Amino acid sequence: MKRFVAGAVASITALTLTVGCANQIQQLEPKLELKKAAEDLGAAEKVGFTIKAGGSVDDLIAVAKKESAGDEEPFTDEDADILRKLYNSSFTVAWDKAGEGVTDDKALINATIDGVTGAEVRVVDQVAYLKIPVKDLATKFGATAADVDEMAAEASAEVPGVEKLVEGGWVSIAAADLEKFTSEAGFNVTPSASSQAENDKVAAELKTSAENLLNGADVVRDAADSTHLTVTTTTTKAFAEVKRFVEALEKIATKDQASILDEAIGSELDTPPAEKPIVLDLWIDNGKFKAFEVNYLQFVDGATGRASVRVEISTGAEITAPTDATKLDLAPIFEAFGGLGGAGLGTGGEGGNDAKVWAELVGQQAVLSALAQGGKPAKYLKQAADETAFGDIKIKVVRTGVAQVNSGASVACVTVPATTSGKPKVVEAAC
Secondary structure, rough: HHHHHEEEEHHHHHHHHHHHHHHHHHHHHHHHHHHHHHHHHHOOOOOEEEEEEEOHHHHHHHHHHHHHOOHHHOOHHHHHHHHHHHOOOEEEEEEOOOOOOOOOEEEEEEEEOOOEEEEEEEEEEEEEEEEEEHHHHHHOOOOOEEEHHHHHHHHHHHHOOOHHOOOOOOOEEEHHHHHHHHHHHHOOOOOHHHHHHHHHHHHHHHHHHHHHHOOOOEEEEOEEEEEEEEEEEHOOOOOOHHHHHHHHHHHHHOHHHHHHHHHHHHHOOOOOOOOOEEEEEEEEEEEEEEEEEEEEEHHHHHHHEEEEEEEEEOOOOOOOOOOOEEEEEOOHHHHHHOOOOOOOOOEEEOOOHHHHHHHHHHHHHHHHHHHOOOOOOHHHHHHHHHHOOOEEEEEEEEOOOOOEEEOOOOOEEEEOOOOOOOOOOEEEEEE
């Protein structure tokens, strides 16, 4: 009898341990697959990411209308139309490290805008190739074919080869010309060993953050789809890791970069958020990341449905140079901006109208940002001013929707339209 009891106890103990181990294995196995896929992605020489909207645009519109009820600027049908355009758009960025160093790196940027495909930039062998479906996009957003033809004729008279770009064909710009243009403008976008080293440090910190979040998260495999993993963490864990990552970036950044970062974030990281779960969906197939998706309605109290940001991942895709590209000569552009005329870009020039040119640019940028992200152009004017200003160009938002541009001795005032269907108004005078 004692022997029987001892055997029974041993069997129950073994069963309990087995169940406990099975539960641990159930958690550990998808985490190991996730870690392996992340390592494989990090080591890939050729990687591409496509960003698009997921879930239902109607779910997002319903939440936006509910959240804005009673606001001074409630959600409108025009805003809903913008969201539908975003849901019909996507953005892809890809690169190929090719070999040692940065001079032979290849890159690709591709966009679909409200269903219009074909906008693309490729960089191969230090030559930038550009293609934009100008006519399709212009007519999509209200311009007429006659307007586009008139613009193309005027542009082609100044810069030979632009007409092919307007027609939707490929044009090319040599890296040396691009470097000259950017240096004339007061900044440099040419990759360097030091910039690559900084990028590597940022990538290492980002990897550390991802690993830290993964180690503290629950990972579960979808019983209905073996490639689908659900990762659940919390707002407080994510907050702590974001704060750690930002502090690490400040140590890597230059003094000016750290100042910009501090200004952008401000006091946002001073107070931890309330404890809530955060769910991330991942898809891994044959050990490789295929996609991840975040339902951002989970961050809205009381929201139902699903509206998400989805990122689809590809590896191994070749980036090649188009065979029929027309070379663009940037010299006329240098001259138009004073880059080769002795006046200097951004110093006022002999014509004294530099400020007007930059005022038009900042106004257009604010409208484009509103179109892409939703809302009114005035909301994005400061952001557009910060992104556009460089060198001697000074841009200051003086009141809602109005900014003043100073360039050397010239000055201009830009007023953005109330909606994205309007056009910025520029006058050559102080605001």
